[in-house]
Amino acid sequence: MKKLLFLFLLIGSNAYSQTPKRIKFVYDSAGNQTQRYICLCLSAKNANDSIYKTEETLVEEDMIQDxxxxxxxxxxxxxxxxxxxxxxxxxxxxxxxxxxxxxxxxxxxxxxxxxxxxxxxxxxxxxxxxxxxxxxxxxxxxxxxxxxxxxx
Structure with missing residues (x-):
């Protein structure tokens, strides 16, 4: 039973860590945040070549509003x-x-x-x-x- 519980926890934590984030940050060598991007394409297979936009370049159509x-x-x-x-x-x-x-x-x-x-x-x-x-x-x-x- 403990092995099964451990297996589920391991799989669940792995799935959570694989979830792409919506906001991306860029840091300098001192660890200070220098830029913030909003990731608009969040599929797992193309997360590395996603389209990033800064807050200034967002247009009205990019935002979900109701x-x-x-x-x-x-x-x-x-x-x-x-x-x-x-x-x-x-x-x-x-x-x-x-x-x-x-x-x-x-x-x-x-x-x-x-x-x-x-x-x-x-x-x-x-x-x-x-x-x-x-x-x-x-x-x-x-x-x-x-x-x-x-x-x-």
């Missing part, structure tokens, strides 16, 4: 008793439910039938302090996760 996700507002964070969430509802993207999860993945509360709403108040007073995930589920199957900290 204006509707950026319009989601939630406050206060950290929360004491109530969390207020506001989101845009468009014809293409409507929130149908919100799930509240604890840090270990346990579903604490599900709010449904939100298709005609664009805001929600979630009570946190009955939950202990810690981290929580609030998951907005859209009609088209997409979802957006919000990280929330609960304080005393």
């Amino acid at each position: 204006a509707e996700y950026e319009q989601i507002k939630y406050y206060p964070n950290p929360v004491l008793e109530e969390l207020y969430i506001k989101w845009p509802n468009t014809n293409e993207r409507k929130v149908i439910s919100i799930d509240l999860f604890s840090l270990n993945g346990q579903l604490l509360k599900r709010y449904e039938n939100l298709i005609s709403q664009n805001n929600m108040k979630i009570d946190f007073y009955k939950y202990p302090e810690g981290f929580y995930n609030v998951l907005l589920i859209y009609e088209n199957g997409e979802n957006k996760s919000l990280k929330v900290l609960k304080n005393k």
